[in-house]
Amino acid sequence: MTDTWPHIAPAPGTPSCGPPSFEPERGWWVTRHADVRAALTDPAFQVPAVDTGPPGTLAWLRATVSRFSPPLRHADRRAVAVRALAPLAPDDLRLDAVRLTVAVLDRAGDSVDVMRELARPVPLRTLADRLGFADPAAVGTAVAVVAAAYHPGVDPALTARADGAVTALLALAPQGPPEVGANLIGLLVQACDATAGLIGAAAHHLLPPGVPTTARTADLLAEVLRLDPPVRATRRVTVDEVRLGGRDLPAGSPVLLRFDAANRDPQVFTEPATFRPGRPGAGQLTFGTGERGCPGDRHALALATGVLDVLRERCRRGLTPMSYEPHPTLRVPTTLEVSAR
Numbered sequence: 368m369t370d371t372w373p374h375i376a377p378a379p380g381t382p383s384c385g386p387p388s389f390e391p392e393r394g395w396w397v398t399r400h401a402d403v404r405a406a407l408t409d410p411a412f413q414v415p416a417v418d419t420g421p422p423g424t425l426a427w428l429r430a431t432v433s434r435f436s437p438p439l440r441h442a443d444r445r446a447v448a449v450r451a452l453a454p455l456a457p458d459d460l461r462l463d464a465v466r467l468t469v470a471v472l473d474r475a476g477d478s479v480d481v482m483r484e485l486a487r488p489v490p491l492r493t494l495a496d497r498l499g500f501a502d503p504a505a506v507g508t509a510v511a512v513v514a515a516a517y518h519p520g521v522d523p524a525l526t527a528r529a530d531g532a533v534t535a536l537l538a539l540a541p542q543g544p545p546e547v548g549a550n551l552i553g554l555l556v557q558a559c560d561a562t563a564g565l566i567g568a569a570a571h572h573l574l575p576p577g578v579p580t581t582a583r584t585a586d587l588l589a590e591v592l593r594l595d596p597p598v599r600a601t602r603r604v605t606v607d608e609v610r611l612g613g614r615d616l617p618a619g620s621p622v623l624l625r626f627d628a629a630n631r632d633p634q635v636f637t638e639p640a641t642f643r644p645g646r647p648g649a650g651q652l653t654f655g656t657g658e659r660g661c662p663g664d665r666h667a668l669a670l671a672t673g674v675l676d677v678l679r680e681r682c683r684r685g686l687t688p689m690s691y692e693p694h695p696t697l698r699v700p701t702t703l704e705v706s707a708r
């Protein structure tokens with residue numbers, strides 16, 4: 368078989384690029400790269416407000432983390448997360464991920480489920496340990512429960528379990544004020560499904576036979592992030608009347624910024640559907656941008672690189688069909704078996 372880069376088709380439901388469009392039941396969709404960037408950096412577009420709840424509950428966590436904070440609270444809370452991440456050298460995270468992945472594969476039989484054994488546990492254990500949480504394995508399990516219920520609008524049945532997990536996580540967090548603990552937990556929750564989705568997508572696209580083994584994992588991950596983003600979109604609401612991409616959006620409009628479409632914008636990417644490791648100018652929007660852009664991007668890439676370096680060396684997978692967890696904006700495979708080469 369000749370070696371070729373994978374062809375990554377748009378995930379079902381990915382819109383093509385065009386001017387902002389409105390439908391009453393779904394609000395505005397923004398799909399062009401320039402429009403998504405503009406909305407992410409324009410204060411007229413804000414993160415939708417969330418309700419709070421009693422201390423130690425999921426609702427309290429959501430209302431206390433930077434991710435869902437209103438402008439007046441956002442900068443201070445984000446600073447907690449950025450300060451905590453600053454001493455974590457990406458190369459150390461990568462090496463931790465390599466070590467844990469090797470240990471899982473050494474223990475496993477002929478095959479391993481990447482999603483269950485690696486994609487969530489490895490990044491979460493590594494980050495929990497380096498951020499000073501007690502019992503990183505227990506933290507990883509509790510964070511996955513919280514992450515499943517974290518985004519507003521998911522199945523409310525998941526909330527009760529998540530309340531218990533938030534309380535457990537606060538007890539395992541480093542000593543400090545509850546708001547600091549919440550934002551450290553917020554880091555792990557933000558890391559959980561998005562990083563797992565990247566590792567799952569990369570294993571899906573890069574481990575079948577015939578994919579060249581020579582390119583740097585980091586360059587391959589950049590193209591996987593662009594063409595099969597684990598975070599497909601993010602939400603905003605307009606707080607003023609605002610003009611975007613030639614359309615007038617009234618104040619109070621719900622807006623969905625579609626990274627999956629913007630990452631294939633032909634105005635920005637030459638031959639956008641072609642998988643091209645080392646593309647000049649990168650420019651994909653999967654980590655967002657602006658004041659609320661992902662502060663864990665380098666950490667996510669380092670962790671995923673560590674896992675994928677080992678998998679590329681030791682494992683292969685067949686071209687079996689994939690299924691994904693139900694979620695309005697994330698794309699995370701449910702299971703993904705790989706076998707030893």
Ligand code: HEM
Pocket residue numbers: 432433434435445448452494553554555557558559561562565597598601602653654655656658659660661662663664666667
């Ligand atoms: C492939 C993995 C990841 C992807 C694709 C991703 C993507 C994103 C995106 C798009 C946002 C901004 C959302 C918005 O503006 O509405 C965001 C925010 C955030 N991410 Fe990530 N992320 C990933 C991994 C991580 C990791 C590993 C961490 C922590 C170590 C992290 C921590 C955060 C935090 C704390 C925020 C909120 C920032 C704020 O409130 O200003 N993320 N992420």
